[in-house]
Amino acid sequence: MNRYPVWKFVLMALAVLIGLLYTVPNLYGSxxxxxxxxxxxxxxxxxxxxxxxxxxxxxxxxxxxxxxxxxxxxxxxxxxxxxxxxxxxxxxxxxxxxxxxxxxxxxxxxxxxxxAPRWMDSLHALPMYLGLDLRGGVHFLLQVDLKAALDKKIETLITDTRTTLRENSGLKDKSIRPSVSRDGIAIDVLVHQADAAQQVSNVLTDAFPDVQWSSANDGTDVKITGTLKPAALIKEQDQAIRQNMTTLGNRVAGLGTSEPVIQQQGPDRIVVELPGIQDTAKARELIGRTATLQIRMVDQSAEGNAAANPNSLVPVNDDRYANSPEVADRNGPYTVVKKDVIASGDDLADAQASFDSQTSGNIVKLQMNAKGARAMTETSRDNIGKLMSIILFEKGKGQVISVATIQSELGDRFQISGMRSAEASTELALLLRSGALAAPMEFIEETAIGPSLGADNIAKGLHSVAWGFVAILVFMCAYYLLFGVISTLSLGVNLLLLVAVLSLIQTTLTLPGIAAIALTLGMAIDANVLVNERIREELRAGSAPQTAIAAGYGRAWATILDSNITTLIAGGSLLLFGSGAIRGFAIVHCLGILTSMFSAVFFSRGLVNLWYGRQKKLKSVLIGQVWKGGAQPGNVPQPDDLPDDDEAAPAAGSRPRVAR
The missing domain is CATH 3.30.70.260 (ACT domain)
Structure with a gap:
């Protein structure tokens, strides 16, 4: 009745071994x-x-x-x-x-x-990351100016609107060409000939699907007003926040911290936490880092070629920049370019890493906005066969990352070739795409937490978990005897598995996470209490010990499952809608519920089956005092008075089985 097949015991052993493997690295420290x-x-x-x-x-x-x-x-x-x-x-x-x-x-x-030993790294057996409150570090709260991002979007739309109307074949006649202006967050297109208003409206609707266009008479003219649709407005604000977060992620990577926290707080704020970083000034400087590009023509005159020598003077209308290793292999250490900027990072609409199947090389595909595309077209048309350079500016220093010959007239799309690897092209595309902030940010909160405070938090958190575990152990062993010992062992396995899972998925542990571990231990033991009390009830009702054990686990399971599901729903809500410390608490809480259902039911019953399952004539179980209703303390039948499992259940009115 109470026997596990061999594979279940093997599963229990594997769970303990895997739990030990992924928990032990946390004991080695850093x-x-x-x-x-x-x-x-x-x-x-x-x-x-x-x-x-x-x-x-x-x-x-x-x-x-x-x-x-x-x-x-x-x-x-x-x-x-x-x-x-x-x-x-x-x-x-x-x-x-x-x-x-x-x-x-x-x-x-x-x-x-x-x-930890190096061989553990190959198994991805790594310690948990520690959050800012446990390790110390720097905390920033930044306010994003979404209005500036919206202004930039409106200005881009106005420029693109003018270009679209100018290049439309049906509006080439200057006498009917509309005028475009800005009114707050709206775009005003004034059509001077009423019969052309519908044509202009159709052109704008097709070209700008994210803009809501409406027409109204303005004297003898027709004014077409365009405003961003609500969905497009929300999308633009979300993109600004995401781009700023991506940019910040790129910038803090150079600090060497392995677990930075960059997350949105509210509609227009970003939290940056850098555990282990104590130099606030350096962190602020890095967060303010910018990266952008410029496209310029190479000076191929005799003076320009001579100025490539670092010991030579640079012509007044030129600049000299160092070449990247890839460019230096072909063109030498320096390139002299003209001061006139054809297009810059502000004109860049998109940058994507790709692979050129013809040359079998890694490339970055660039797309310019209307202004940049027009400049590229005009310049390339007049300079076929000449060299054009792309200069990357980072930390105030420029470096030539591409020099190519203009083969034909360029439009709004072109590419950077010669990237050394797929990772390099991906990094360049990401840096160009998010090198500049989509919207300016302001530091509104700054906090530095010392490592000693983090160590104190760790000690207090571990002490709370340890003393809570000891208190549960003492109570369970005193009240439920052997079943209390088994319950405590199961609770220890629960803690082992929880720490192992947190280490395996590399969750950042914070002080609320430690609180969630302590709470999980207290809640996990409830399942064992339900099982133990159910077994006692079955014994009071006269069931044989083996039958009482089976019924106790079987009938308590529904209650345990229901209570854990409702708790998991609450934890899932915190995980879905919470952020920061609340989200960290919810992650540990939800994982603790899952591990507790495994340990409190499956694992503890395995231990009970291992101890009692093979005893065919079990007369009593060590589960503490079982009181019969109306019985007096001390009036407890002895184990010899209890019938064997194969005896029939007692008749109504007979004495119930009572066991210790």
């Missing part, structure tokens, strides 16, 4: 490390960078625990913070010693990495 990453788009970090770091450390007689290239950065782990700081200085001097101090090619930052 070790000081130095992280080397690219500080500019054109800097490549790879295995050769890792080798270079090893050579620099060896030359300085510094022995790291290991040096490895992971993802897009190099990590070197050390045994102490003193060694870490010394190594940072050595690596920074070796990699950035000859570079411009204001624009170094590499970012060399202090960081913390897991101290």
């Amino acid at each position: 070790a000081p490390a130095v992280q080397v990453s690219a500080a500019s788009l054109t800097t490549k970090v790879g295995s050769d960078t890792s080798t270079r770091v090893e050579q620099l450390l060896a030359a300085a007689s510094i022995k790291p625990d290991y040096v490895s290239f992971e993802g897009t950065s190099v990590h070197a782990r050390f045994s102490s913070t003193d060694t870490q700081i010394h190594a940072r200085d050595v690596i920074n001097a070796g990699l950035n010693g000859g570079a411009d101090k204001d624009a170094p090619p590499y970012s060399v930052a202090l960081n913390m990495v897991p101290r």
Whole structure:
């Protein structure tokens, strides 16, 4: 009756082993490390960078625990913070010693990495990320100026409207060409000939589906007014917030923090939390970072070619910029370009990474707005066969990332070729697309949390969980005896699995998350209490011990399932609609409900079956005192008075079974 098949016991053992594997890394803690990453788009970090770091450390007689290239950065782990700081200085001097101090090619930052054995990394057995309140760091609250984003959109629409009307074949006659102006957030198109108003309205409706157009007489003219549709207005504001969040994500990546939190708060605010970062000024500077491009013609005159030599003077109408490694391989270290800017990042409508099947190379496809497209068309038409350059400006420094010959007249779409990898083209497209903020932001709140406060929060949180677990253990073991021990073991497995799942999915643990763990333990034991009390009721009713155990788990399951589903619905609502600390609490809470249903029912019954399942003539179970209604304390039948499982149930009015 109370026996599990072998596969269920195997499943229990696997659950415990996997739980241990992914929980143990959290016990090792973190070790000081130095992280080397690219500080500019054109800097490549790879295995050769890792080798270079090893050579620099060896030359300085510094022995790291290991040096490895992971993802897009190099990590070197050390045994102490003193060694870490010394190594940072050595690596920074070796990699950035000859570079411009204001624009170094590499970012060399202090960081913390897991101290767990390296073989665990291959199994993705990593410790949980710690949030700002547990690790310390910097918290920013930024206000996004959505009105500025809307103004920019309206100005773009006005320019595109003028271009559309000018280039329409039916409106070439200047005498009937409408005039376009702005009135607040509306676009006014004044048609001077009433019979052309319908034609103009049709052209605008087809060209701008996101704009609501309406016509009205204005004296002898017809005024067509366009306003963004409500859905388009909301979409524009959402895109501005998302683009700013993406831009911030790109910018804080250089700080070396592994778990930055960037999320929207309300309709027009963004929260930025950088755990482990104590330099507020550096963080503010990085958040204010900008990246954009300019398209200019290359000066191919004799003076321009001579000025490519860094020791030569640059002509007054030219600028000299360093080339990216890819361009330098073909054209040398510098390119001299004309000062006149054909188009800039403000004229860029979109940038997407792609692959050119003809050349088998990675490219970035660019799309310009109406203003940029017109400038590209006019310039390329007059300069067939000449060189055009694309210059990327980042941190105030320009670098030529593309030099190409104009083969034909260009329109609003063209591409950048010669990218070194798919990752580089994706990064460039993302940087160009979101390098500039869609809307300006203002710092309205700034908080720095020290690491000592985070350590104190961790200690208090762990103490609350530990003392709560001990209190539950003492009560359950005293009140339910062996079944209390089994319930406590199941609760321990629940905690083990919960921490393992949080580590596996790399959830950021915050102080509310620790509170959710403590709450989960208190709620999880309720299921065991329901089962144990149900078994007691069955024993009071005269059921045999084996029958009482089966009925206790079977009949309590419906109640346990219902209560957990309703709690899960509440937790899901917090997860869906909450943010920040509330969302962190909800994630741990919901995962805790799922693990508690497994441990409190499936796992605990497995332990009970393992202990009692093979006893064919079980006469009693250790589940604490079972009181019969009307019985006096101490009037408790002894185990020898209880019949065997295979005996018939007692007749009505006979004495019920009572067991300890």
